[in-house]
Amino acid sequence: MRSTCLMLAAVGAVLADGAAHAQTYDPNYPVCMQIYGPVGYLDCRYGTLDQCKFLAVGRSASCVVNPYFAHKKPVAPRETRRR
Numbered sequence: 001m002r003s004t005c006l007m008l009a010a011v012g013a014v015l016a017d018g019a020a021h022a023q024t025y026d027p028n029y030p031v032c033m034q035i036y037g038p039v040g041y042l043d044c045r046y047g048t049l050d051q052c053k054f055l056a057v058g059r060s061a062s063c064v065v066n067p068y069f070a071h072k073k074p075v076a077p078r079e080t081r082r083r
Helices: 002-016 049-056
Strands: 031-035 041-046 061-065
Touching: 031 049, 041 049, 049 061
Parallel strands: none
Antiparallel strands: 031 041, 031 061
């Protein structure tokens, strides 16, 4: 009985923890600004590190390369078949 109560308490604690957070990196942009403070967050909407660094001046923030950036691969031209 006691082990059942402990198991239910453990399951309840896990469920009460809340939903898991989704990926915070936006895969559409190559650079993210990591903002520090009481409510820290990632802002992934920068095209270059220079752009991010310019906007981070005076803030408690740093710029990082987005590890989840979806690199667009060039499409190879189709070969045409000669008959």
